[in-house]
Every structure is written in structure tokens, then in C-alpha cells.
Amino acid sequence: LEAQLFQSQKMESIGRLAGGVAHDFNNMLSVILGCAQLALREAEEGSPLWQDLDQIIHAAKRSSDITRQLLAFSRNEVIAPREVNLNEHFAEMQKTLGRLIGEDIKMTFQPAPELWPVNADITQLDQILVNLAVNARDAMENGGVLTVATANVKVDSSYSQYHLDAAPGDYVQLSVSDTGCGMDRDTIDRIFEPFFTTKEVGKGTGLGLATVYGIVRQHNGFINVYSEPGQGTIFQINFPRFAGGAAVGEHGAAEAALAGS
Numbered sequence: 001l002e003a004q005l006f007q008s009q010k011m012e013s014i015g016r017l018a019g020g021v022a023h024d025f026n027n028m029l030s031v032i033l034g035c036a037q038l039a040l041r042e043a044e045e046g047s048p049l050w051q052d053l054d055q056i057i058h059a060a061k062r063s064s065d066i067t068r069q070l071l072a073f074s075r076n077e078v079i080a081p082r083e084v085n086l087n088e089h090f091a092e093m094q095k096t097l098g099r100l101i102g103e104d105i106k107m108t109f110q111p112a113p114e115l116w117p118v119n120a121d122i123t124q125l126d127q128i129l130v131n132l133a134v135n136a137r138d139a140m141e142n143g144g145v146l147t148v149a150t151a152n153v154k155v156d157s158s159y160s161q162y163h164l165d166a167a168p169g170d171y172v173q174l175s176v177s178d179t180g181c182g183m184d185r186d187t188i189d190r191i192f193e194p195f196f197t198t199k200e201v202g203k204g205t206g207l208g209l210a211t212v213y214g215i216v217r218q219h220n221g222f223i224n225v226y227s228e229p230g231q232g233t234i235f236q237i238n239f240p241r242f243a244g245g246a247a248v249g250e251h252g253a254a255e256a257a258l259a260g261s
């Protein structure tokens, strides 16, 4: 428990620091981007100067993507939780995610019937889906299958002893599985650490799963990860069941806090 507390305090301070840097850095980037775009208009299209400016603009945009991720990671707050059915929400996102992963990866959806609702922030849900889908895509460079499924699950107190984030109660599970490269034990142990990445420079920031973890914990949920090198990976995201404002099991206080923030 102490280790977990330490981890969340560490995440919080790194988040605050990163957010501060990202904010100032972003202001500077806007100046670079703005000036380069103005100068580009003056340059003759295709000339060496034009090409240099074009590269500056590309690099500045890429940097601004990274700072946006940093900001999202550090902000990390529940903006507007509301009652959501994950089956319906995923159906709305499916097209966008399909474009993101490309045509070499097949996507299948296995919605559970009579899925319980959750109380969640839509923007943050999208962030989770996008981060998991991007990681799955990167793990399947030669194509493969991305499976998204939902389920109602019950957590009892014996499981809670085994998984400290999982308070006993009812949960709605969103699982995202890929048939990609998988991970070894040492990698799995570090994936939620901010800035941990195995991707080449410029491709990964190491903030995707740290962000996912932060969002899920804010919703009082928990995550399971199963992975084998060469076999693929399963991420199971579990959100507490929402029961229309009334307290449910041991999540009552947590849900009231979410609804009020």
C-alpha cells in the first residue's frame, strides 16, 4: 500500500512539473509556429528556404502534440462525468479508431448484452481508447487483430487483496486486446511509469499509459494487463458500475465525489 501511495504521489509531482514546463514551452512553440507560417507565405514554394520553413513547421507541430499530451497528463481531472453506456460510446468511436489503426489491422467489437452503465467523462474515455488503440497499432507492425469487448464483472474481497486498486463491488470492463509483439515481465512492470517507453525517439512519449492509469484511478477503477512476448496483449479497464446516483456497495462515496466535481 505504501508503494502505491508513493507511486501516486510521484505521479502527481511529475505531472505538476511536466504541466508547468509544457505550458510555458507551448507558448514559445506558438511563436515559432506563427513566425514560420508567416515566413512561409513570403517564400517561393519549393525553394530551399520554403523547404526549411516547412520542416520547422512540421517539427513545431509535432512538439506541440507532445506538449498537448503532457498537459493532458498533468491536468488529469474529471471534467464532466455523466452516465455512459460503454457499448454505445464505443460504437460512436469505432470509425475514428479504425482510421487511427489503419487498414492492415482488423478491428472487432464484442459488446456484452445488458451492460451496466458507468459514470465517466467522455473526453477521458476517448483518451483511454485512443491511447490503447495507438499502442496496439504500434505493437502490430505487420497487421493483426484488435478486439474490443465489454463485460459486467463482480469483484469480491479476496480479489481486492490481490489487486490493491480494486475495491469490492460491481464493475464494467472494457478490454482491448491485440495480436501484436507482446511484452516481457520487466516491460510490464514499468508501463504505467511516466516517460517509460520502448519506442524510438519521436514516436513515443511514455505518457500514454500513465495518462490512462491516472484517468482510471480518478474514476475509482482498476486495470489488468496480460501479455506474452510474441503472443499479444490484453488491457482490461474496469470502471465502477453506476447506479443512478444512489450509492452502490463500497463505491457510494467515490461516485458521489465524482458527480460533485
Ligand code: ADP
Pocket: 131, 135, 136, 139, 178, 180, 181, 182, 183, 187, 191, 196, 197, 198, 199, 203, 204, 205, 206, 207, 208, 209, 210, 232, 233
Ligand atoms: P508510448 O506509447 O509513448 O511508448 P505508453 O505509456 O503508452 O507510451 O506505453 C509504454 C510502453 O508500454 C510502450 O513503449 C510499449 O513498450 C509498451 N506497450 C504499451 N502497450 C503495448 C501493447 N499493446 N503491446 C506491446 N507493448 C505495449
